[in-house]
Amino acid sequence: MTDPKLIEKAIKGDDGAFLLLMKQHKEQLYRTAFLYLKNEADAVEAVQEVTFRAYRSMRKLKEPSYFSTYLIRIMLNYCNDQVKRQKKTMINGELAASASKSDSYEYMEIEEALSRLEEKYQKVITLKYVHDLKIKEIAEFMKCPESTVKTWLTKGLSLLRQQLDEKGGNSHV
Known part of the structure; x- marks a missing residue:
């Protein structure tokens, strides 16, 4: 469970608190991205993009207890967009994205x-x-x-x- 006071600090603009929160959620975000994107490099990029998006809109989070859900929602939206984009780049009927190992x-x-x-x-x-x-x-x-x-x-x-x-x-x- 993430410390609500740490989340409140991050919402108020404390960069150190935000960094700690992202370190706590990094593995969970990576697993989600990998599950959807099936590629290590894409999953790492997804975590980076979600970190940026969360940082940019952190002040909009009204309820600190929903921080994990907030991050997951950003990740799922990003992954869904990426999967749609990958499907559009089909080559000979196969997805351009490589299968996961x-x-x-x-x-x-x-x-x-x-x-x-x-x-x-x-x-x-x-x-x-x-x-x-x-x-x-x-x-x-x-x-x-x-x-x-x-x-x-x-x-x-x-x-x-x-x-x-x-x-x-x-x-x-």
């Missing part, structure tokens, strides 16, 4: 299965299990009722399990 075959299977789900299912699963957000926070983030988030989460996990079972993978999801 992972040490874990199981992780690659889950990542591949997750990428085949509808975007709403991908988002709720990522926000819940990668960012460890509560259902209420996800609902606020996605601007929908909590019951909808619960439904999407249940349905998304079920579809994810089905895909992994069909491939003969482990359904540890």
Whole structure:
């Protein structure tokens, strides 16, 4: 949990406080970017761009307790824009972005299965299990009722399990 006083200092323009906050969230932001962009260099660039955007608009943050959600929203918006841009640069029917490499075959299977789900299912699963957000926070983030988030989460996990079972993978999801 991030110290609310540190966030308040950053909102008031304390560069040192902002830097500390970004160091605390750097790994989480990188993982999110890598999950979407599937490329180490693009993920690092995304973290840099999100840091800049967060710094530029930090004073607009009204509620310090939403700082993590604020960063995640900026990251997801940036990643969605980048993915759309990548899709526009198709060469011979394949994305120009290179596929991710992972040490874990199981992780690659889950990542591949997750990428085949509808975007709403991908988002709720990522926000819940990668960012460890509560259902209420996800609902606020996605601007929908909590019951909808619960439904999407249940349905998304079920579809994810089905895909992994069909491939003969482990359904540890």
